[in-house]
Amino acid sequence: MKSIVILISGRGSNMEAIVRARIPGARIAAVISNRPAAGGLAFAHAHGIATAVVDHTAHAERTDFDAALAACIDSHAPDLVVLAGFMRLLSPAFVQRYEGRLLNIHPSLLPAFPGLHTHRQAIETGVRVHGATVHFVTAALDSGPIVIQAAVPVLPADDEATLAARVLAQEHRIYPQAVRWFIDGRLVIDDRGRVRVRGVRLDEAGCTVPPLETGEAD
Ligand code: GRF
Numbered sequence: 113m114k115s116i117v118i119l120i121s122g123r124g125s126n127m128e129a130i131v132r133a134r135i136p137g138a139r140i141a142a143v144i145s146n147r148p149a150a151g152g153l154a155f156a157h158a159h160g161i162a163t164a165v166v167d168h169t170a171h172a173e174r175t176d177f178d179a180a181l182a183a184c185i186d187s188h189a190p191d192l193v194v195l196a197g198f199m200r201l202l203s204p205a206f207v208q209r210y211e212g213r214l215l216n217i218h219p220s221l222l223p224a225f226p227g228l229h230t231h232r233q234a235i236e237t238g239v240r241v242h243g244a245t246v247h248f249v250t251a252a253l254d255s256g257p258i259v260i261q262a263a264v265p266v267l268p269a270d271d272e273a274t275l276a277a278r279v280l281a282q283e284h285r286i287y288p289q290a291v292r293w294f295i296d297g298r299l300v301i302d303d304r305g306r307v308r309v310r311g312v313r314l315d316e317a318g319c320t321v322p323p324l325e326t327g328e329a330d
Contacts, residue, residue, distance in 0.1 A: 113137060113138070113139050114137060114138050114139070114191040114192065114295050115138070115139050115140075115141040115188060115189065115190045115191055115192075116130075116138055116139065116140050116141060116190055116191070116192045116193075116194055116291065116295075117140075117141055117142050117143075117144060117185050117188050117190040117192075117193050117194070118130065118140060118142075118143045118144070118156075118193075118194045118196050119143075119144050119145070119146075119181075119185075119193065119194065119195050119196065119198040120143060120144070120145050120150050120152045120153075120196050120197055120198055121145060121146055121147050121150055121197055121198050121199040121200070122147070122150050122151060122152065122197050122199070123150075123151045123152055123197070124143070124150060124151060124152015124153070124155060124156070124196065124197065125152075125197075125280065125283075125284065126196035126197055126217055126283055126284065126287050127143055127152050127155070127156065127194075127196040127197075128152065128155050129283070129284035129285075129287060129288055130194065130196065130287055130288050130291055131155075131156070131159055131161065132288075133288035133291070133292070135288065135291055135292045135295055136295075137295050137296070138192075138291070138292075138295045140156075140161050141161075141162065141188040141189075141190055142161065142162040142163065142164060142184075142185075142188045142190075143156035143161055143162070143163050143164075144163070144164045144165070144166060144181070144184055144185065145163070145164075145165050145166075146165070146166055146167060146168045146177075146181070146198070146199075146200055147165070147167070147168075148165045148167060150165075152196075152197075153165070162188070164184050166180050166181045166184050168200055174201070174203055175203055175205070177200070178202060178203045178205065178206040181206070182206060182209060185210075190213075191213060191295075192213050192214075192215065192291065192294055192295070193210050193213060193214045193215070194215050194287075194291060195214070195215065195216040195217070195249065196217065196287070197217075198216075201253065202249070204251040207249055207250060207251050208251070210249070211250075212248065212301070213294075214248065214249040215246060215247070215248060215249065215259065215290060215291065215294065216246070216247055216248075216249045216254075216256070217244060217245070217246050217283055217286075217287050218230070218244065218245050218247065218254045219231065219244050219276070219279050219280075219283065220233075220234065220242065220243065220244070220245065220254075221241065221242060221243040221244075221245060221261055221263060222245040222247060222254060222255070222258065222261075223255065224239070225237075226253055226254035226255070227253065227254065229272075230242075231272045231275045231276045231279065232272050234266055234275065235266065235270060235271070235272065235275060239266055240265065240266055241263050241264070241265060241266065242263070242264055242265075242266050242275060242279060243261055243262050243263040243264050243279060243282060244261065244262050244279050244282050244283045244286060245258055245260075245261045246258075246259045246260050246261075246286055246287055246290040247259060248301065248307070257301050257305050257306060257307045258306075258307060259290045259293070259294075259299060259307050259309075260286045260289060260290050260293075261286070262279075262282035262283070262285060262286045263282075264278045264279055264282055265278075293309055293312075297310075298310040298311055298312065
């Protein structure tokens with residue numbers, strides 16, 4: 113049985129999707145938030161999962177916060193650390209400590225739109241296709257070997273909220289899938305920093321594109 117620690121900052125719907133997936137061979141050892149008010153903590157608690165808060169406002173220096181967070185994570189000895197809407201930048205030392213076992217989800221088709229407000233950027237830029245990416249975390253912001261992506265159309269009538277909802281539905285599909293592959297030992301990072309999924313053809317594994325929505329007036 114492999115153990116997973118999930119880090120959240122807010123509502124925790126991706127964490128919920130991973131918990132609900134009941135991934136065989138995996139146990140969610142803890143859900144840790146940097147915000148005491150994170151909505152996702154209640155869901156985790158109600159599902160019998162250990163919860164903890166490492167409040168970033170209690171630490172003046174980022175490195176102090178990262179050290180406290182690492183100590184909390186390590187007390188659960190996880191095989192995998194999952195960032196699920198965890199809204200703190202992590203120090204290079206922290207990232208290095210969990211190298212190869214630290215996953216993140218980002219609401220864009222990386223390398224497009226790193227950082228915040230990805231849905232607004234997609235609409236303002238006029239891209240026709242947007243989506244989400246699960247990737248291994250490296251020291252640079254929203255970069256690192258890509259495990260899986262899901263694409264969605266950007267429709268003419270979209271605002272940030274409608275586009276975010278369409279992307280989020282895909283996040284909830286691809287994050288449990290990526291975690292399952294990790295737990296099954298199927299993810300291999302090649303010497304050029306690309307992820308291969310053992311036993312799955314890349315055209316099946318790398319991208320999931322839902323059918324285009326129809327019925328728009330223009
Ligand atoms: C998701 O869109 C995720 O991609 C981004 O932050 C959001 C978190 O949502 N990093 P939730 O807390 O998982 O509901």
